[in-house]
Amino acid sequence: AKIELKHGSHRIGKRTDEVMQKWRGYGLGQFIHWGLYAIPGGEWNGKQYNGAAEWIRSWNGIPKSTYDSLIYKFNPVNFNADEWATTAKQMGAKYVTITTKHHDGFCLWPSKYTSYTVANSPWKKDIMKPLVDAYDKAGIDVILYFSVMDWNHPGWRYDIKTKEDSVAFEGFKQFTRNQLIELLTMYPTAKGLWFDGTWDKSWVKQAEFADQLETEMRKLRPGLIIGSRFRADEKGKRHFDANNVLMGDYEQGWERKLPNKIEDVHGNDWDCVMTVPENQWGYNKAWKGHIKTANELIEMTAKSVSLGGNFVLNFGPQGDGAIRKEEKQLATQIGNWMKINKEAIYNCQYAGLEKQDWGYFTKKTGGNKLYMVVFNAPVSGAYRVKLPAKMGITKAYALATPTQSLSTEEIHTNEYFIHLKKQGGDQPFVIVLETKNSSDNSGNVY
Ligand SMILES: C[C@@H]1N[C@@H](c2cn(-c3ccccc3)nn2)[C@H](O)[C@@H]1O
16 A cells, blocks of 8 residues: 655656756766865875775775865866866767765865865865866766765764754754755756765655755756655655655666666666776776776666666766876777767667667667667677567668668568678677558558
């Protein structure tokens, strides 16, 4: 039976407005994790921190006060917002999510509500404004990452156990609201907020406050996109409320992992945020373990789009503001592939077809084109495709060579082989299927 909720989800099903439809079509995005943590870069006094570099403050290898004093070392002489935006543009990213404030509480904008901001660093200047302007100019929509958990604020609590906790946290809640209204006011072109640091009990207990704050933000900025990670319902349920309905406009549960089948996404919009190493968001001098290749990341992008989501690849700029060469190289490699194959990624969605071994189907939104993004070319050169009844293939061709039609062979009812000789090269490629629904003479489409 349905549970009565005041602060659960306020919408069933996907948003249908054009801002969200544009978001749905992005396909590929860039995440930027940048802040004081980029200065130590996962290392202190020659010792390496084993965790994620942006969490180095939580390590006992560096005194908290020493970490907090890094504000006096923030002077990114090589910071160039246009270079960051150009890197994203070259990669083919359609949106960027930028850390305005991570868990350490350092603000990349000159907030009026704390002194722990760029304004009180040697750099002095706002970082967010030039970034938002540069990405806007590049035609890349900006989403603001905001960590509710703020280790620098005296009112932050992991849980509320005493009267003192409660009083302190009330102040913290007002501070949080003030900063969010401040961000939406200072950067009005931002399309959404990507919330993090909302899993602790203190915040989970704020169902009413967070619900009211979300309502206030949506009123201030109509169309604002807010994910499932911002608030809990009054039963303490996060991402999905006590009736198992998604909270917010899209699902934010896919952090460093991908869904495997369409059932995993429950008919919701979603994005996957992904690191290049196994688990480093902020700059880490010593990238250890498996560093994902361009082809792996292209496959994750295609897989995300094939399952109705977006793929957001993380960059962790250095403390001096420069983007490291390995990340620049990946952006270039991915961008070279996107230049040829972007039609199969942008404004595409789940095709509703049975997954085949050769790779992933995507479908152009509102069109009759199917895309086969091939990662595992079959030795037979025969690509299996199962279509719904009444749907036929009018044309098949490799996206890179549109004038060379490929032969299609119906091997069973609604099941085809697309024949394509083994390709040279080690790059994933795309086959396009133009389709048509057969109809009876009354024009009904089945
Ligand atoms: C988007 C990513 N989310 C932040 C994070 C993840 N986690 C975390 C904490 C406990 C278990 C699993 C993940 N804590 N903070 C990372 O620091 C990065 O910002």
